[in-house]
Amino acid sequence: MRGIAPDARILPIKDSDSEDEGTRSYLEAVMYAVDQGAKMINMSFATPGEPRSDDQEAIEYAAERDVLLVAGSGNVGSEIPNHPAVAPGVVAVGAVDRNGKIWEDSSYGEHLMLAAPGVDIQVPTVTSPYGRASGTSNATAYVSGAAALVRAKYPDLTAGQVANRLVKTAKRAGSATEDKADPKYGYGIIQPYEALTADIPAGSKQGPLKTPDGGLYDDEAPKSPDQASGSSSDDDDTLFIAAATIGVFLLVVLGVVLLVVRAKRKKRERQLHGGGHYPGPPSGHYPQPGQGHYGP
Secondary structure (H helix, E strand, O other), X not given: OOOOOOOOEEEEOOOOOHXXXXXXXXXXXXXXXXXXXXXXXEEOOOEEOOOOHHHHHHHHHHHHXXXXXXXXXXXXXXXXXXXXXXXXXXXXXXXXXXXXXXXXXXXXXXXXXXXXXXXXXXXXXXXXXXXXXXXXXXXXXHHHHHHHHHHHHOOOOOHHHHHHHHHHOOXXXXXXXXXXXXXXXXXXXXXXXXXXXXXXXXXXXXXXXXXXXXXXXXXXXOOXXXXXXXXXXXXXXXXXXXXXXXXXXXXXXXOOOOEEEEEEHHHHHHHHHOOOOOOOOOOOOEEOOOOOEEOO
């Protein structure tokens, strides 16, 4: 099975068990991922309500260190808010089917930023090598993979500017416009190829990411984990791109993991620049692992 960022290395870290039923904070797991050099954290879980103080601290910790957070909106098909997706500073993702129609169980609201393929997706399972599942967890992983590729090709962009490329190049759906999000589709359906190749300004450091009181960004560049701890890194040739999945409230059969993805900058640049173009799918088509293209 081949994913959207097939050359990324994945480090799974168990955060909590399903028995916790969303009662445990993800602060420790997020901080660990950030401190390991993660630049992307994929949060494929949803817990009803607003973020608790510890959870908000985790989000701020990541944002202050220029780590992009992506979370599923939830699988109950209502406007009931779920965190971390509802939290300021997080890219909230809904799920669409192969025809670009919003999945009936995809939760929604004014905080939703993007939609992505999440229906009838081929995934690993605990009982057999592969199965099929639907959910915003799948859509979230799709957005995280695309964001990781963008961070690799444009290493000087902030997390907010990466989100900006994903939003500006999304395929508009519902009532979405470039300046206004639709409650079910956000700013539209993600288009990875366009996000990597479109000629658009970097924009502000914050991009479309909302911030809590006082903001997560200031006039200075976001802190790296080394800058935040006062140390320096000797490995300047390595670009850390991370995607994390923290399972507190399970949305898919993949289990409870936090995925940290690392990729070498030079290797990624060779892949993305070597042929003069990104070998991705044409506009409007979405690759489904193991089955060519995900789309009409």
